[in-house]
Amino acid sequence: xxxxxxxxxxxxxxxxxxxxxxxxxxxxxxxxxxxxAMCCSVSGRGGLMVRVGADxxxxxxxxxxxxxxxxxGRPMTGFVRVDPDGYRTDAALRTWVxxxxxxxxxxxxxxxxxxxxxxxxxxxKPSRNAPARRRKTRx
Numbered sequence: 001x002x003x004x005x006x007x008x009x010x011x012x013x014x015x016x017x018x019x020x021x022x023x024x025x026x027x028x029x030x031x032x033x034x035x036x037a038m039c040c041s042v043s044g045r046g047g048l049m050v051r052v053g054a055d056x057x058x059x060x061x062x063x064x065x066x067x068x069x070x071x072x073g074r075p076m077t078g079f080v081r082v083d084p085d086g087y088r089t090d091a092a093l094r095t096w097v098x099x100x101x102x103x104x105x106x107x108x109x110x111x112x113x114x115x116x117x118x119x120x121x122x123x124x125k126p127s128r129n130a131p132a133r134r135r136k137t138r139x
Contacts, residue, residue, distance in 0.1 A: 014094055015032060029042050031045035039104050045105060052080055052099050
């Protein structure tokens with residue numbers, strides 16, 4: 001599915017000063033990864049998906065033009081979809097993208113994104129002395 005190239009270009013411009021941004025085609029759109037974690041995504045159906053995290057989820061849903069993000073009929077807690085009217089101005093888009101960047105900054109470095117997200121949701125913190133994940137080798 002094609003994504004909104006104009007909005008993608010606006011997001012690129014906002015994130016252009018960062019050196020830790022990558023783009024991936026995921027979830028029917030173009031996803032912007034910051035520090036290796038999903039920050040936001042521009043879709044072809046119109047709208048911006050922003051990763052705000054569980055703590056900010058309800059506050060984000062209270063914003064105009066924001067609604068719950070669903071994937072295959074299941075809600076994705078911690079992600080919101082913002083309709084185009086919600087980021088029409090550069091200032092509004094900057095605010096939404098920054099919310100995604102701010103959430104990603106709270107994730108621990110060095111953990112898999114999935115594990116980090118689960119730990120954040122449960123309130124656990126990684127041990128500083130935890131051994132690094134090792135690749136299994138054959139003997």
